[in-house]
Amino acid sequence: MNQTLAIQEVIEKIDDAVKREDYKDPDAALALLQSIKADLHCFHEAGIDFKVVVDSLDDSIYITDREGRVMYVNPAHKKNTNIEPEEVLGRLTSDIVREGTLFTGGSTLDVIKEKKKIFRLSTVQKKDPPEVGYTVGVPIFDRNGELTQVVVSSRPILSLQALHEDYGRFLSEIDRTKDQQHVTIHKNAKAPSMSADRLIGASYSLKKISDIIALAAPTDATVLITGESGVGKEVIADEIYRRSDRSDRTFIKVNCASIPANLLESELFGYERGAFSGANSGGKPGLFEMASGGTLLLDEIGDMPMDLQVKLLRALQDKKITRVGGTKPIQLDIRFIAATNSDLKKKIAEGTFRQDLFYRLNVIPVNIPPLRERINDIDALTDHFIDVFAEKHHRRLTLSEKNREVFRAYHWPGNVRELENVVEYLTICASGSDHVDEETLRGILDISQSDNPATGTGTLAQSVENYEKNLIETVLKNSKSLRDAGARLGVNASTISRKIKQYGIDYPGTK
Numbered sequence: 001m002n003q004t005l006a007i008q009e010v011i012e013k014i015d016d017a018v019k020r021e022d023y024k025d026p027d028a029a030l031a032l033l034q035s036i037k038a039d040l041h042c043f044h045e046a047g048i049d050f051k052v053v054v055d056s057l058d059d060s061i062y063i064t065d066r067e068g069r070v071m072y073v074n075p076a077h078k079k080n081t082n083i084e085p086e087e088v089l090g091r092l093t094s095d096i097v098r099e100g101t102l103f104t105g106g107s108t109l110d111v112i113k114e115k116k117k118i119f120r121l122s123t124v125q126k127k128d129p130p131e132v133g134y135t136v137g138v139p140i141f142d143r144n145g146e147l148t149q150v151v152v153s154s155r156p157i158l159s160l161q162a163l164h165e166d167y168g169r170f171l172s173e174i175d176r177t178k179d180q181q182h183v184t185i186h187k188n189a190k191a192p193s194m195s196a197d198r199l200i201g202a203s204y205s206l207k208k209i210s211d212i213i214a215l216a217a218p219t220d221a222t223v224l225i226t227g228e229s230g231v232g233k234e235v236i237a238d239e240i241y242r243r244s245d246r247s248d249r250t251f252i253k254v255n256c257a258s259i260p261a262n263l264l265e266s267e268l269f270g271y272e273r274g275a276f277s278g279a280n281s282g283g284k285p286g287l288f289e290m291a292s293g294g295t296l297l298l299d300e301i302g303d304m305p306m307d308l309q310v311k312l313l314r315a316l317q318d319k320k321i322t323r324v325g326g327t328k329p330i331q332l333d334i335r336f337i338a339a340t341n342s343d344l345k346k347k348i349a350e351g352t353f354r355q356d357l358f359y360r361l362n363v364i365p366v367n368i369p370p371l372r373e374r375i376n377d378i379d380a381l382t383d384h385f386i387d388v389f390a391e392k393h394h395r396r397l398t399l400s401e402k403n404r405e406v407f408r409a410y411h412w413p414g415n416v417r418e419l420e421n422v423v424e425y426l427t428i429c430a431s432g433s434d435h436v437d438e439e440t441l442r443g444i445l446d447i448s449q450s451d452n453p454a455t456g457t458g459t460l461a462q463s464v465e466n467y468e469k470n471l472i473e474t475v476l477k478n479s480k481s482l483r484d485a486g487a488r489l490g491v492n493a494s495t496i497s498r499k500i501k502q503y504g505i506d507y508p509g510t511k
């Protein structure tokens with residue numbers, strides 16, 4: 001039990017006994033004394049001097065009464081803020097914040113107002129230059145539910161930034177080790193190259209998708225899989241292939257966005273001898289020919305150039321293609337699956353995607369909702385990834401119920417891929433205890449979108465802008481593209497591009 005609360009309970013116990021005049025009844029008085037002795041014994045047994053503990057913490061601790069009058073600050077508070085204890089002790093936090101010479105922001109006043117735990121930024125004005133801190137204010141209540149004290153712990157936001165950078169480095173490391181190929185060829189569904197990932201989830205949407213797959217997979221009907229980046233489109237395509245009658249034949253996956261537009265046509269359709277200079281003189285079959293008899297996944301179909309869309313439409317309609325520079329039609333027998341994270345209807349309206357191609361592809365539409373709309377999948381996927389990474393890294397991550405609540409409440413801009421990365425990172429960097437501390441979680445999740453916006457003075461706003469600028473610069477350094485940086489920060493590429501201009505960040509091609 002919290003020691004302050006426990007002492008307060010003993011005091012209240014004595015007050016109640018005095019009110020009831022227990023001392024007039026020897027039995028009641030004895031019972032009271034025995035109960036107090038038991039309480040004191042508990043403190044003694046615990047053997048922990050909580051003041052020594054708080055004084056040894058590296059985080060700043062700032063404790064006020066219910067009005068916000070400062071009762072205590074620990075030595076780390078002075079070390080981290082340059083504020084002498086006598087400058088704040090006995091003073092009202094509202095006065096200190098209003099004056100604005102020691103610090104601004106912070107969570108004390110909001111905890112008093114809202115009577116719940118609050119996360120806020122605070123700017124230490126006594127530091128030169130002023131330094132932004134990340135504060136967590138917690139209310140303490142008596143047993144009647146009345147607020148008695150507020151305890152605020154804080155640390156410089158740079159420590160969170162360091163954590164974020166560490167996580168950014170981890171992500172680029174993963175990217176580097178991932179297969180960077182634009183085309184993947186699987187000989188059959190049991191080939192070692194096929195990912196072992198199966199469709200995990202407990203949500204109603206995933207169950208519906210699973211039902212559609214069960215019905216559509218054994219047919220040759222074209223499937224169009226849509227959904228944000230990282231929702232699991234490729235996993236669904238794999239599942240369709242596994243459950244299809246073509247699972248013992250070739251499955252080719254081609255990423256239409258990563259192959260340069262001028263090469264995509266010859267990659268897909270192949271070319272005849274001497275079709276263009278530099279090409280293999282004997283001609284080359286394209287991916288359509290190579291996939292014939294099997295399945296072809298056209299990933300990122302929304303990024304296919306318009307002129308190729310016409311050719312693709314013809315191939316789908318006629319089930320025939322002609323190599324670049326060739327005249328002889330080649331018969332195809334392909335099961336097509338297309339996937340995209342673009343809004344194809346919007347692209348049609350903008351004139352960058354052909355409507356007739358859309359209808360050709362959209363025979364069996366499968367839309368995968370973002371993870372934040374499939375909260376029931378989060379626990380199942382988390383457990384799945386904990387198992388996967390326990391096996392890979394020989395250590396097991398344990399999450400508390402509170403950690404899981406943070407997971408369920410988070411908006412997962414990078415969807416399942418982000419959840420997978422977070423679980424891998426925590427397995428490596430934060431396993432070995434029965435929970436992950438909340439600060440570590442907030443450090444690697446996208447805190448810029450947290451539900452605790454900074455309450456701000458001009459200086460605070462400026463500091464937050466600085467933080468945002470630094471964070472974007474750091475993430476850009478570790479990213480392959482604006483889109484990649486956007487995905488890491490949970491915003492789209494155009495937001496990153498706008499911020500680059502707004503903050504004058506030096507990034508090639510944006511000036």
Ligand SMILES: Nc1ncnc2c1ncn2[C@@H]1O[C@H](COP(=O)(O)OP(=O)(O)OP(=O)(O)O)[C@@H](O)[C@H]1O
Nearest residue numbers: 197198199200229230231232233234235341416417
């Ligand atoms: N339902 C799921 N069950 C198990 N693993 C999943 C599930 N959904 C996604 N994943 C995992 O999440 C990661 C991202 O999934 P995937 O590559 O299929 O997403 P995507 O929608 O194709 O992304 P992008 O549009 O960026 O290519 C993969 O490692 C995949 O194994």
